[in-house]
Amino acid sequence: MSKLETVGLTKSFSGLVAVKDVSFHMDEGEILGIIGPNGAGKTTFIHLVSGILMPTSGSITFKGRDITYAPAHVRSRIGIARTYQLIHPLENLKVIENVMVGAVFSKDKSLKAARKSAEAICAELELDGLNRDTTQLSILEIKKMEIARALANEPEVLFLDEVMAGLNSDETKQVIATVQRIARERKMAVGVVEHVMGVIRELTERVIVLEAGELIAEGPYETVSKDPRVVEAYLGGAA
Amino acid sequence: MKLKGSYIAVVAAAAIVIAFPAFLGAYPLNVARSVMTYMALAISWDMLLRSGQISFGIAGLFGLGSYASALAVLRGGMNPFASVLFAAAFAALVAFALGFAILRLRAMYFSITTLALMEIFRIVMQNLHDFSGGPEGVVLPKIIFDGYSPALYWLCLGGLFLTIGVSWYFEKSKMHLALTAIRNDETSARSNGVNIFKYLLIAFVATSALQGMMGAIQVQSYGFTTPDTAFDANFLMLPMAMALLGGIHSTIGPMAGAVLLGIASEWLKLKIPYGHLVVYGVIIILVILFMPQGLFGLARKAMRNRRKAGANNE
Amino acid sequence: MANKRNATLVVVLIIVAVAAILVWRPTVLINGIQAAGLYASIAIPMGLILGIVHIVNLAHGEFMMVAAYVTYMLCIATGIDPFLAMLPVALVTAVFGFVVYKLTIKQALKSPELNQLILTFGIGISLTQVANLIFTSQTRKISFDYVSASVDIGDLSFGVFKFVYIVIAVLMVVGLRLFLTRTTTGKAALAVGQNPRGAAIVGIDVDKTYGFVFALASALLGMMGAVFITTSSIFPAVGSPFTMKSFCLIAMAGIGNIPGILGASILLGVSENFLKAFRATRGWADIVFFVLIITVILGRSIKGKKA
Numbered sequence: 037m038s039k040l041e042t043v044g045l046t047k048s049f050s051g052l053v054a055v056k057d058v059s060f061h062m063d064e065g066e067i068l069g070i071i072g073p074n075g076a077g078k079t080t081f082i083h084l085v086s087g088i089l090m091p092t093s094g095s096i097t098f099k100g101r102d103i104t105y106a107p108a109h110v111r112s113r114i115g116i117a118r119t120y121q122l123i124h125p126l127e128n129l130k131v132i133e134n135v136m137v138g139a140v141f142s143k144d145k146s147l148k149a150a151r152k153s154a155e156a157i158c159a160e161l162e163l164d165g166l167n168r169d170t171t172q173l174s175i176l177e178i179k180k181m182e183i184a185r186a187l188a189n190e191p192e193v194l195f196l197d198e199v200m201a202g203l204n205s206d207e208t209k210q211v212i213a214t215v216q217r218i219a220r221e222r223k224m225a226v227g228v229v230e231h232v233m234g235v236i237r238e239l240t241e242r243v244i245v246l247e248a249g250e251l252i253a254e255g256p257y258e259t260v261s262k263d264p265r266v267v268e269a270y271l272g273g274a275a
Numbered sequence: 276m277k278l279k280g281s282y283i284a285v286v287a288a289a290a291i292v293i294a295f296p297a298f299l300g301a302y303p304l305n306v307a308r309s310v311m312t313y314m315a316l317a318i319s320w321d322m323l324l325r326s327g328q329i330s331f332g333i334a335g336l337f338g339l340g341s342y343a344s345a346l347a348v349l350r351g352g353m354n355p356f357a358s359v360l361f362a363a364a365f366a367a368l369v370a371f372a373l374g375f376a377i378l379r380l381r382a383m384y385f386s387i388t389t390l391a392l393m394e395i396f397r398i399v400m401q402n403l404h405d406f407s408g409g410p411e412g413v414v415l416p417k418i419i420f421d422g423y424s425p426a427l428y429w430l431c432l433g434g435l436f437l438t439i440g441v442s443w444y445f446e447k448s449k450m451h452l453a454l455t456a457i458r459n460d461e462t463s464a465r466s467n468g469v470n471i472f473k474y475l476l477i478a479f480v481a482t483s484a485l486q487g488m489m490g491a492i493q494v495q496s497y498g499f500t501t502p503d504t505a506f507d508a509n510f511l512m513l514p515m516a517m518a519l520l521g522g523i524h525s526t527i528g529p530m531a532g533a534v535l536l537g538i539a540s541e542w543l544k545l546k547i548p549y550g551h552l553v554v555y556g557v558i559i560i561l562v563i564l565f566m567p568q569g570l571f572g573l574a575r576k577a578m579r580n581r582r583k584a585g586a587n588n589e
Numbered sequence: 590m591a592n593k594r595n596a597t598l599v600v601v602l603i604i605v606a607v608a609a610i611l612v613w614r615p616t617v618l619i620n621g622i623q624a625a626g627l628y629a630s631i632a633i634p635m636g637l638i639l640g641i642v643h644i645v646n647l648a649h650g651e652f653m654m655v656a657a658y659v660t661y662m663l664c665i666a667t668g669i670d671p672f673l674a675m676l677p678v679a680l681v682t683a684v685f686g687f688v689v690y691k692l693t694i695k696q697a698l699k700s701p702e703l704n705q706l707i708l709t710f711g712i713g714i715s716l717t718q719v720a721n722l723i724f725t726s727q728t729r730k731i732s733f734d735y736v737s738a739s740v741d742i743g744d745l746s747f748g749v750f751k752f753v754y755i756v757i758a759v760l761m762v763v764g765l766r767l768f769l770t771r772t773t774t775g776k777a778a779l780a781v782g783q784n785p786r787g788a789a790i791v792g793i794d795v796d797k798t799y800g801f802v803f804a805l806a807s808a809l810l811g812m813m814g815a816v817f818i819t820t821s822s823i824f825p826a827v828g829s830p831f832t833m834k835s836f837c838l839i840a841m842a843g844i845g846n847i848p849g850i851l852g853a854s855i856l857l858g859v860s861e862n863f864l865k866a867f868r869a870t871r872g873w874a875d876i877v878f879f880v881l882i883i884t885v886i887l888g889r890s891i892k893g894k895k896a
Binding site for chain 3: 324327329376377379380382383384386387388390391392394395398399401402512515516519547549550551552553555556557558559560563564567
Binding site for chain 1: 448449452453455456458459460462463464465466467468469470471524
């Protein structure tokens, strides 16, 4: 059964259509790649699904429940979490507190219980020095902290918006391995936006391709990457 | 061990301030009351500031509390002590209702709107001649505790302790995470389950209740008020300067700032009757320009640097 | 289509309302427009700063207070007329505004908005209190014969001098428009206001532009302060109410819309004087402005949410 589903999802900004009639679904335990050239509407799409933006038309359902216009905090409480393309650390909170936010507010945990689960998640991601200020972290550590914070929401669906950007290949591999393991253990559905196709190939079972806000192809990466429309979109984008 | 030490220090400090009337006369107690009132306002202003919202409405809620309490006694025959609680509840209720509209605003729009509300409260009190006494204000039949100054001191201290307690709770509970997350990054807060409106409303209602309560204590201790005294801009300006000087986003910062500035201003008031408030303006400017973290922020930074230096030496 | 019809309807309603007031109580309109001129000519310099430097100067009213005191001193010392004092006072306040900008506001341009608000608030307090130190809180006034000039039309008699404010406001609107669209400096300032980073890339000195705009706005405000003392007595806190009024008018007009400030001022001035026309509501006239500001701000926030 699909966890998350959209039908005809559309978002326009004063006439400019950023996401157009996108219908998609995500199943339990699957890792889905979301790819497309720059400006294709990938991030806008995630904003819509996570409630940061409200759609112009179409619908979103989560486990059969209509959440098209549910506010962002409600979505994170029922099980949709995400990270951001641009980092969003809470700079006046310690690293551990940053991670705890997800557990405290999405899962109504006490501070003590939240701290415990935040510590466990950070250990899994091999992030330490939890009493530091976020300003003392390296870019890899900030990315890990933001993934940890998303995981602390204990989501059933998780979106990672270009988490690998700014990381070298070793770091990327490390993050990929962790995400894969956690997704499997928790039977999470994970949506990954990524520009590095190697990552997509290695990580995902299925991809969707967006171009100019429209979903133009769907399927395993190997098939999709040979689709003439996809090749055209990428070449067109490059030209 | 360390926790126990600070616990003992807090209890000892509380015991000393409770015992003040034993060795202080009426005048110093009066000064202490004024400092404590400003301190409570400074702390409550800071509590909402922790969410990133700058309220310019402290004086408005303070004045509203004064009038609610005075009128409850005068027109409703309420017990003066009960009227303090009534004023707090009334301020909370007003804040709750207003919160639905104004907590959608951010930055300068929120600030200016709270300032405008304060003016509206003042004009209403000035014009409801039959009910509120108009520009001449209201005079209570008698001062609470018959004006016995140690009792007045303890009443004010009680209000201050309550404010410190609530502020401390805000620092130690999940309110701290919620308000800091909202201040740092609303988007991130939302997508991690923080119901922004709910926590802003809690903070706004709680701080308004505290401000209303302090206004009520003030009016019951002096026995009269007028629109100009109840909504005096000093009740906005001084607490802001105190919190900024001591260090915002904490309980201890505004407390330290209030002690320093409160005592300094009593002294300056005697030296320079006109314009001693210039000190507050200059302090606000200097603090914003040269040490936006305040005194406690500076101290914290110095301590961290020393620790770092120590670590490097090893 | 529907929009156009609505707009026409609003215009017709306004004309009918104005005509009705004119017939029934002409003084409401006359006093309203005179007050509007005063509000607008104080608000326009603030609008210039807000539109280009993007700073809410909470010391705006105090800047005018400074100009008023400078004029007062000058007139007392030399016996010249405030209208003659306009130019020297403008020069003084331009330098004053420039120095305040360089010493304080410039340092806080990159700080959070919170710091800027509190900073200019602190500047305002300091200016008021320095005036208190030097001049005490006593009110001061110089009287001029020409201020009481009046006109009789039928049984209606009213003062005409205060129309000088609406003249000043209109001159400011026209002058600023010409300056911002016709001169190189003005065009550069407009570009900086719209996109400071872009303007810097094409070689405009942003810092210099900000400093210039502060000086220009302060000069305009200085002239206004000079005229202000002809009709009003002055005291240290005389400027404070105008800060918020100015901000409200700018918020109503929309940031960057200088002619709109004049329109908003007329609305405010006429509504205030409407309430002042009745004994029962006279004391409530001040509230109009605050209710208006809250309505406008809330209205804008709701509209912003929908868009």
